[in-house]
Amino acid sequence: xxxxxxxxxxxxxxxxxxxxxxxxxxxxxxxxxxxxxxxxxxxxxxxxxxxxxxxxxxxxxxxxxxxxxxxxxxxxxxxxxxxxxxxxxxxxxxxxxxxxxxxxxxxxxxxxxxxxxxxxxxxxxxxxxxxxxxxxxxxxxxxxxxxxxxxxxxxxxxxxxxxxxxxxxxxxxxxxxxxxxxxxxxxxxxxxxxxxxxxxxxxxxxxxxxxxxxxxxxxxxxxxxxxxxxxxxxxxxxxxxxxxxxxxxxxxxxxxxxxxxxxxxxxxxxxxxxxxxxxxxxxxxxxxxxxxxxxxxxxxxxxxxxxxxxxxxxxxxxxxxxxxxxxxxxxxxxxxxxxxxxxxxxxxxxxxxxxxxxx
Amino acid sequence: xxxxxxxxxxxxxxxxxxxxxxxxxxxxxxxxxxxxxxxxxxxxxxxxxxxxxxxxxxxxxxxxxxxxxxxxxxxxxxxxxxxxxxxxxxxxxxxxxxxxxxxxxxxxxxxxxxxxxxxxxxxxxxxxxxxxxxxxxxxxxxxxxxxxxxxxxxxxxxxxxxxxxxxxxxxxxxxxxxxxxxxxxxxxxxxxxxxxxxxxxxxxxxxxxxxxxxxxxxxxxxxxxxxxxxxxxxxxxxxxxxxxxxxxxxxxxxxxxxxxxxxxxxxxxxxxxxxxxxxxxxxxxxxxxxxxxxxxxxxxxxxxxxxxxxxxxxxxxxxxxxxxxxxxxxxxxxxxxxxxxxxxxxxxxxxxxxxxxxx
Numbered sequence: 001x002x003x004x005x006x007x008x009x010x011x012x013x014x015x016x017x018x019x020x021x022x023x024x025x026x027x028x029x030x031x032x033x034x035x036x037x038x039x040x041x042x043x044x045x046x047x048x049x050x051x052x053x054x055x056x057x058x059x060x061x062x063x064x065x066x067x068x069x070x071x072x073x074x075x076x077x078x079x080x081x082x083x084x085x086x087x088x089x090x091x092x093x094x095x096x097x098x099x100x101x102x103x104x105x106x107x108x109x110x111x112x113x114x115x116x117x118x119x120x121x122x123x124x125x126x127x128x129x130x131x132x133x134x135x136x137x138x139x140x141x142x143x144x145x146x147x148x149x150x151x152x153x154x155x156x157x158x159x160x161x162x163x164x165x166x167x168x169x170x171x172x173x174x175x176x177x178x179x180x181x182x183x184x185x186x187x188x189x190x191x192x193x194x195x196x197x198x199x200x201x202x203x204x205x206x207x208x209x210x211x212x213x214x215x216x217x218x219x220x221x222x223x224x225x226x227x228x229x230x231x232x233x234x235x236x237x238x239x240x241x242x243x244x245x246x247x248x249x250x251x252x253x254x255x256x257x258x259x260x261x262x263x264x265x266x267x268x269x270x271x272x273x274x275x276x277x278x279x280x281x282x283x284x285x286x287x288x289x290x291x292x293x294x295x296x297x298x299x300x301x302x303x304x305x306x307x308x309x310x311x312x313x314x315x316x317x318x319x320x321x322x323x324x325x326x327x328x329x330x331x332x333x334x335x336x337x338x339x340x341x342x343x344x345x346x347x348x349x350x351x352x353x354x355x356x357x358x359x
Numbered sequence: 360x361x362x363x364x365x366x367x368x369x370x371x372x373x374x375x376x377x378x379x380x381x382x383x384x385x386x387x388x389x390x391x392x393x394x395x396x397x398x399x400x401x402x403x404x405x406x407x408x409x410x411x412x413x414x415x416x417x418x419x420x421x422x423x424x425x426x427x428x429x430x431x432x433x434x435x436x437x438x439x440x441x442x443x444x445x446x447x448x449x450x451x452x453x454x455x456x457x458x459x460x461x462x463x464x465x466x467x468x469x470x471x472x473x474x475x476x477x478x479x480x481x482x483x484x485x486x487x488x489x490x491x492x493x494x495x496x497x498x499x500x501x502x503x504x505x506x507x508x509x510x511x512x513x514x515x516x517x518x519x520x521x522x523x524x525x526x527x528x529x530x531x532x533x534x535x536x537x538x539x540x541x542x543x544x545x546x547x548x549x550x551x552x553x554x555x556x557x558x559x560x561x562x563x564x565x566x567x568x569x570x571x572x573x574x575x576x577x578x579x580x581x582x583x584x585x586x587x588x589x590x591x592x593x594x595x596x597x598x599x600x601x602x603x604x605x606x607x608x609x610x611x612x613x614x615x616x617x618x619x620x621x622x623x624x625x626x627x628x629x630x631x632x633x634x635x636x637x638x639x640x641x642x643x644x645x646x647x648x649x650x651x652x653x654x655x656x657x658x659x660x661x662x663x664x665x666x667x668x669x670x671x672x673x674x675x676x677x678x679x680x681x682x683x684x685x686x687x688x689x690x691x692x693x694x695x696x697x698x699x700x701x702x703x704x705x706x707x708x709x710x711x712x713x714x715x716x717x718x
Contacts, residue, residue, distance in 0.1 A: 165526060170696050173662035177670065217618070220638045220660055220692075259576070261620045262639055279579045280621055301579055303532035311536065333579075337529050 003134045003204050007142035014075045014145050018208055018252035018274050018295050020327040026320060027074035028352040029147075030345055031256075032335030033067040034079045038342060040066050050095035051087070054080050060132035061139055068143065070342060071349045075144050075208070078133050078201075082151025082212055085193060086160050088125045089116045099164070106163030110175075110182030118189040122196050129197075130204035137205035148206030150198055152213035152257075153190040153231045157183070169218040176219075176227055183227060191231045195238035202243055202251050210254040210276065211235060217259020217278075224263050229270065232257075236271040254297060258334065264289045279333030283322035292326040299333035305344030312344060316351035324357045362493045362563050366501035373434045373504050377567055377611035377633050377654050379686040385679060386433035387711040388506075389704055390615075391694030392426040393438045397701060399425050409454035410446075413439050419491035420498055427502065429701060430708045434503050434567070437492050437560075441510025441571055444552060445519050447484045448475045458523070465522030469534075469541030477548040481555050488556075489563035496564035507565030509557055511572035511616075512549040512590045516542070528577040535578075535586055542586060550590045554597035561602055561610050569613040569635065570594060576618020576637075583622050588629065591616075595630040613656060617693065623648045638692030642681035651685040658692035664703030671703060675710035683716045 009015075013027040036042055041063050044053065053059045060079045068076055083093045083101055096102050107113070137146050151159075158172035166172075175183045198209050213228055236253055243250055256276035257263055267275050268290035277286055277298035286296055304315050320330055330352040336345065368374075372386040395401055400422050403412065412418045423438045442452045442460055455461050466472070496505050510518075517531035525531075534542045557568050572587055595612055602609055615635035616622055626634050627649035636645055636657035645655055663674050679689055689711040695704065 167524060167526075168662075168693075168696060170662055170665075170698070173660070174665035177663055177666035217639065221641055223660070259618070259639075262641060262644075280576065280618075282580055282621060285621075301532075301582070303527075303529055304536055306529075306533035307536035334527075337527060339529070 003130075003137075006137050006205060007140070009142045009145060009207075011074055011144050014329060015207060015252065017327055017329050018254070020273075020293070020295060025074075026324060026328060026330050026352055026355065026357065028330035028349050029073050029075035029077065030067075030332050030336055030348070031077075033071075033073065033077065033345070034063045035336050036338035037336050037340040037345070038066055038070075051081070051084075051093070054084060054132075055128045057128060057132040057135045060128075061136040064132075064136050065139060067345075068140075071346055072353060073144060073349060075147055076136065076140055077147040077149065077210070078129070078136060078206070080129055080132070080149070082149070082156065082214070083159060084126060084129060085151060085156055085190065085197065088120050088122060089118055089193070090120075091116070091160060101159065101164055103160065103163040107161045110179050113182060113186055116189075118193065120193070122193055123200060126197060126200070130200055133201055133204040133206050137207075145207035146205060147208045147210055148198065148201035148204075149210040149212060150194050152211050152228065152235070152255075153187040153194065154219070154228045155213050155215045156190055157186050158215045158218070160186075169215060173218065173223070176223055187227060187231050191234050191238070194235055195242055198235070198239050199242040199246060199248070202239075202248055203246060206251065208252050208254065209239065210256060211272075213255065213257040213260070216257035216263065219260075221262040224257075224260060225266065228257070229263070229266055232267075232272075233270050252295075256297075268294050274329065276331065277333060283319060287323070287326055295327035295329060296323055297329040297331050298323075299331065300348065302332045302334045302337060302340075305332075305336075305340050305348060307344075309343065309347035312347040313351040316348050317355050320352055320355040320357070324355070362489075362496075365496050365564060366499070368501045368504060368566075370433055370503050373688060374566060374611065376686055376688050377613070379632075379652070379654060384433075385683060385687060385689050385711055385714065385716065387689035387708050388432050388434035388436065389426075389691050389695055389707070390436075392430075392432065392436065392704070393422045394695050395697035396695050396699040396704075397425055397429070410440070410452070413443060413491075414487045416487060416491040416494045419487075420495040423491075423495050424498060426704075427499075430705055431712060432503060432708060434506050435495065435499055436506040436508065436569070437488070437495060437565070439488055439491065439508070441508070441515065441573070442518060443485060443488065444510060444515055444549065444556065447479050447481060448477060448552070449479075450475070450519060460518065460523055462519065462522040466520045469538050472541060472545055475548075477552065479552070481552055482559060485556060485559070489559055492560055492563040492565050496566075504566035505564060506567045506569055507557065507560035507563075508569040508571060509553050511570050511587065511594070511614075512546040512553065513578070513587045514572050514574045515549055516545050517574045517577070519545075528574060532577065532582070535582055546586060546590050550593050550597070553594055554601055557594070557598050558601040558605060558607075561598075561607055562605060565610065567611050567613065568598065569615060569633075570631075572614065572616040572619070575616035575622065578619075580621040583616075583619060584625065587616070588622070588625055591626075591631075592629050599630075615656075627653050633688065635690065636692060642678060646682070646685050654686035654688060655682055656688040656690050657682075658690065659707065661691045661693045661696060661699075664691075664695075664699050664707060666703075668702065668706035671706040672710040675707050676714050679711055679714040679716070683714070
């Protein structure tokens with residue numbers, strides 16, 4: 001499929017807000033907006049394995065577009081998973097219902113790094129993601145922009161060592177304290193792959209890139225500054241340079257370092273255009289720290305969607321009003337949960353768009 | 360056993376630091392210092408169920424004293440569990456190895472509150488805790504003070520609804536958004552029980568009380584201010600009033616609201632003498648927010664204990680130096696994990712005591 005001639009973009013409010021330009025309405029989308037909370041998603045999922053869906057561009061495209069049929073959203077985000085990179089370097093990952101991702105053979109010692117193939121050709125190995133992006137960008141017909149994404153190095157490393165979810169990330173944090181050199185080697189290798197992976201997503205049609213450092217909150221500032229921040233900056237700078245070398249227009253990039261309240265000022269200086277916030281950070285506190293030179297994204301407590309629509313509306317109106325004194329993209333502070341009602345998300349999206357902004 | 364004539368206290372540095380008085384050395388202890396990381400604890404645990412250990416004063420006393428044999432600690436904390444209160448009001452809780460606590464029959468709807476017995480007589484139902492405290496206080500022979508503790512209302516409520524651990528606490532948070540009145544009823548009832556429970560711990564011999572709001576970080580500031588803070592204040596004020604009515608000397612109280620970085624200034628005004636910090640909060644940031652009128656406790660990343668002793672020493676020296684400009688109790692930012700080495704804790708404790716403080 002041709003990735004050079006895409007339909008003209010009709011709603012650019014997300015891209016404008018991401019680069020600090022004025023918007024005619026506050027853009028809104030929701031992390032994990034294509035997911036199990038939608039009956040039409042569960043219908044597809046019943047017939048297909050999770051990673052089969054990721055690897056089949058037609059299916060990934062189908063579920064990416066589903067929430068846009070229901071809600072007045074300002075962005076699509078390609079259906080995929082952050083763990084496609086550990087898979088690409090040779091690790092097995094299974095998605096176990098009601099449990100999440102499981103690595104049958106996680107990394108145990110630094111010697112295990114030798115088992116990984118960091119010289120993998122991401123052009124062929126992750127081609128299915130680029131194909132899904134190109135197909136979806138066409139099928140969107142310019143309705144809204146398409147977001148690409150990746151897991152950040154530390155978050156991928158922690159999954160690769162823990163072998164799944166963890167309440168403490170103590171095994172992977174033990175590497176940071178005990179195997180400092182091996183940790184930097186792993187993080188550096190993942191960073192190189194991520195730079196190429198994100199750049200190729202843009203070549204394929206992604207119009208904004210989000211980097212998920214989902215496990216930032218397990219670290220404190222010292223570990224974050226040593227094992228996350230330098231790699232996040234290298235990703236930002238690396239993608240910019242690589243896109244330039246590829247003759248591609250640059251795209252805005254978003255960093256979501258969940259629960260990294262301690263890192264806000266450092267992230268503001270990291271070169272990312274957008275900082276996505278979890279719900280524990282107050283809008284005005286964040287704005288005071290990052291200033292108006294960075295776009296903020298977020299951050300309604302996802303569990304607020306369990307409330308009645310009228311209450312969702314109140315909470316959303318209040319949040320948007322507080323954030324909208326500076327460049328802003330409305331979102332949740334984390335992804336949708338499987339047991340949520342689509343009506344909750346509808347109430348959220350509509351409340352964003354109805355909020356009167358006095359700029 | 361007589362709870363009126365206890366041996367004279369020889370090391371009061373914990374109690375002095377907790378109330379802002381000068382100390383000859385920085386007091387140090389570790390959350391979960393009596394636990395599975397100790398081979399001698401595992402020996403006892405092999406022969407006894409977890410809650411049987413809690414309910415048998417001789418066993419609870421034995422494991423409470425174990426870490427004091429190995430390390431130069433300035434406090435003992437009674438071996439018990441925050442879930443003894445849900446048990447006391449009629450819920451079944453099992454401790455499943457490698458999984459943690461499991462409630463076979465968690466609360467599902469507000470109607471389920473009727474199944475709970477909030478008028479339980481905590482004097483008889485939790486007598487085993489008081490007996491363990493009295494026995495341990497005698498056996499300590501005044502070596503160090505004995506700390507009593509409880510789970511805070513929201514943290515207990517979330518366990519009672521989730522039925523065990525959760526990555527999101529989405530079921531219990533759904534109550535806060537959807538069943539506001541029932542949530543307040545449950546939290547209020549738990550608060551009343553906690554006030555009496557803590558007061559009776561003091562009657563039995565506890566010399567400082569710590570309240571664990573372990574699940575604070577799942578909430579943002581708005582939910583915390585509605586569903587946590589007022590109950591934490593009621594506990595603080597209630598215990599003070601109850602101890603006075605009982606003719607008991609007052610004791611210092613510590614609040615540990617894990618991951619509640621957004622609540623520091625509110626906690627500083629809540630009446631607790633000590634605020635215990637998780638490791639994501641920088642010492643100087645915390646001190647700036649709370650001032651010198653409150654004692655800070657914490658907050659080394661527990662995973663730092665996986666490092667080599669020399670590195671633990673460096674990290675601990677740096678932390679103590681930063682904190683010790685104000686009243687301070689050294690601790691970890693969370694409890695010991697089962698796979699840690701006792702040598703790591705030894706390095707931490709010794710590093711605290713060797714740190715030169717220029718006050």
